[in-house]
Amino acid sequence: MISLQNVSKVYRTKTIETTALNNINLEVPKGEFLSIMGPSGCGKSTLLNIIGLLDEPSDGAVIVAGQTVQKYSSKATSRFRNEKLGFIFQSFHLIPDLKVIDNVELPLLYRNVSGKERRRLSEEALESVGLKNRMNHFPNQLSGGQKQRVAIARAIVGKPEIILADEPTGNLDSVMGNEVMDILMKLNKEGQTTIVMVTHDENMARKTNRLVRLYDGSQIQ
Amino acid sequence: MISHILKLIWNKKSNNSLLIIEIFLSFLVLFAVLSYVIYNTDRLSITTGFETENRWLIYLDRNNDGMDSTAIAEMKTTLKRELRAMPNIEAVSFTNGVGPYSNNTWQSSSDDMGFEIFSRYVYADEDFEETMGINVIEGRWFEEDDVNATYEPMIVNEFFMNEYFPDKSMVDSIILFDGDKRVVGVIDDYRYNGIFEEPVSTSFFLQPHTAERASIVYLKLSPNTPKTFEEEVSKTVESITKSSSFVIQDLSAMERRNSRETWIPMIALLSISGFLCINVALGLFGVLWYNINNRRSEIGLRRALGASRQSIASQFTGEVLMLTVLAVLVGIFFAVQVPLLKLIDIPPVIFYRSMLYSALIILTIVVICALYPSAQASRIQPATALHED
Known part of the structure; x- marks a missing residue:
């Protein structure tokens, strides 16, 4: 499903060269729930961005869902992200001026999906995270856990093959964090969705199929 | 996408109201000035019916x-x-x-x-x-x-x-x-x-x-x-x-003096309108920059969710265009009362033409002002923008 071959990422300025990822090799088969751990600044988010086609590696090959992503044009990359990937972020990234249902609809806006169908799929996604009754609320009317569940609904509304979660429980207390984790595990088990999750929380990481540890841009486990 | 933009505009109505009022008032001022200008300049193409060059008048x-x-x-x-x-x-x-x-x-x-x-x-x-x-x-x-x-x-x-x-x-x-x-x-x-x-x-x-x-x-x-x-x-x-x-007068000089009485206020009004348009343009430009900078994480998110660069640019241009259309429609509602209620006794077609030109001028200014900031918005790197929040 996801294959990283000798992936490196180097940020260069006129005076400094910073290696964010150093020769990473990683295989994530379909249906796996992989967690990535490591101290701050070790390159976890950079790795997730590269898998999510939000960033390009300086070196190496990234193959996602059978496609070598470097060959994509900007437009094709956008389409690929839209159809194959779902994103969940630590700070939720809900648009405050849109209702919950409209936030969930967002990925479908960039596909040829009718308004009626968008609405149906979004309600279905909200139902699956237990928030259908909140669909006409605005994000600022929700708790942190609810916001993250809305973000999960948004990530799954387009039925992606891969979900990339960047510290999804990082801003939540343990109860809410567990709720969110339960939803992700359910998605992984029942929907066979491949999930790559960056986390700082050992307890959450232990619930996943496999753990990869990074340190200073290199894979140590 | 249009309904999505309308929702965004509606949900941010208090933020957008000042911009709408600015565009609405600019439309009305442009409408008034252009009506006056069109009313006068329309007759430049019609013959006066007599020559003024090499003609002198003697008032006995x-x-x-x-x-x-x-x-x-x-x-x-x-x-x-x-x-x-x-x-x-x-x-x-x-x-x-x-x-x-x-x-x-x-x-x-x-x-x-x-x-x-x-x-x-x-x-x-x-x-x-x-x-x-x-x-x-x-x-x-x-x-x-x-x-x-x-x-x-x-x-x-x-x-x-x-x-x-x-x-x-x-x-x-x-x-x-x-x-x-x-x-x-x-x-x-x-x-x-x-x-x-x-x-x-x-x-x-x-x-x-x-x-x-x-x-x-x-x-x-x-x-x-x-x-x-x-x-x-x-x-x-x-x-x-x-x-x-008795007084001898050169008719062409008289004509020039006479024309000046209309040209001068017309040019003055057009200049004022021109400055107004520049002000509107600068205001719009500023508002758009501010909006885009405040919405960088939203832009990053949309890009992550599959929006192409073009979609982002279209969205921001579309938002400001819709706001403008809304303001212009309100302006037209008020402006159209002038010919309908015959508030000023000049041919109604002048007012309708003036409405059209005013709307076109405002829309053109808006599009020009929106293009560059929207293009800049589309160039925002999603990975960077998502981590700025």
């Missing part, structure tokens, strides 16, 4: 003390003959005291025909056509013998014909207009109050140069007549009229 002293009507007639005949005989003078004519650019009019209306006819009157002699380059489009100009005609001859402008006798020729017909009059000719126009004057029905009546009220002399000069020739004309007039209380 009307105080003919000690002269009876016979003496006055003789004096004017002499004056006309002597002036005509001077080198550089190709034609001489007399009219009553209603001269060009004086804003004086002599007008009357009559309902003798069973409907009301309104017209301005101008009294001129048989040489006026040649002297002023009047364009007769049907029939003829006055002739000397017309003085003895059974029915008083009259010449009308095309506007008069279109207004009261459309689709038929009235040349040689008798009409009841302050008595029986025979229409002997139709001219294209004689808008003697300037190039910005609205077309109005105008009638000419024959007035021989010998008449007491024939007080303005019109001279047609040869091209390149020197200004110094005025002194010779002045001496001739003074010696014949025995008066120095």
Whole structure:
């Protein structure tokens, strides 16, 4: 499903060269729930961005869902992200001026999906995270856990093959964090969705199929 | 996507209201100024119906003390003959005291025909056509013998014909207009109050140069007549009229002075509107930059969820365009009341054209101001923007 071959990422300025990822090799088969751990600044988010086609590696090959992503044009990359990937972020990234249902609809806006169908799929996604009754609320009317569940609904509304979660429980207390984790595990088990999750929380990481540890841009486990 | 943008605009209505008010007010100001400009400039393409180059006017002293009507007639005949005989003078004519650019009019209306006819009157002699380059489009100009005609001859402008006798020729017909009059000719126009004057029905009546009220002399000069020739004309007039209380004016200079009275306020208003448009443009530009900087994480998110660069640019341009369309529609609602309720007595089509031009100008400004910030928004790197929050 996801294959990283000798992936490196180097940020260069006129005076400094910073290696964010150093020769990473990683295989994530379909249906796996992989967690990535490591101290701050070790390159976890950079790795997730590269898998999510939000960033390009300086070196190496990234193959996602059978496609070598470097060959994509900007437009094709956008389409690929839209159809194959779902994103969940630590700070939720809900648009405050849109209702919950409209936030969930967002990925479908960039596909040829009718308004009626968008609405149906979004309600279905909200139902699956237990928030259908909140669909006409605005994000600022929700708790942190609810916001993250809305973000999960948004990530799954387009039925992606891969979900990339960047510290999804990082801003939540343990109860809410567990709720969110339960939803992700359910998605992984029942929907066979491949999930790559960056986390700082050992307890959450232990619930996943496999753990990869990074340190200073290199894979140590 | 349109409904999505509308939702965003609606949900941010308090933030957008100031921008809408600014665009709405700018539309109304532009509408007012453009209506005024169109109203005036529309008539620049219509002929005034007479020449002003190489034409001089002599305003005679009307105080003919000690002269009876016979003496006055003789004096004017002499004056006309002597002036005509001077080198550089190709034609001489007399009219009553209603001269060009004086804003004086002599007008009357009559309902003798069973409907009301309104017209301005101008009294001129048989040489006026040649002297002023009047364009007769049907029939003829006055002739000397017309003085003895059974029915008083009259010449009308095309506007008069279109207004009261459309689709038929009235040349040689008798009409009841302050008595029986025979229409002997139709001219294209004689808008003697300037190039910005609205077309109005105008009638000419024959007035021989010998008449007491024939007080303005019109001279047609040869091209390149020197200004110094005025002194010779002045001496001739003074010696014949025995008066120095006359004024010689260059008609083209009078025309320029007259036009300036409209051009200056028009240019001033256009300049003010231009500054207003620049202000609106700068304001929009600033608001867009501010919005985009405040919404970087949203842009990053949309890119992550599959929005292409083009979608982002279209969204931001679309948002500001929709706000503008909304403001312009409100503006049009108010502006359209002017012609509908006939608040100002000028042709409604001018207001409709002005609305169209104002809307186009505002939309163009908005598109120009939105393009660059929207393009910048589309270039935001999603990975960077998502981690700025």
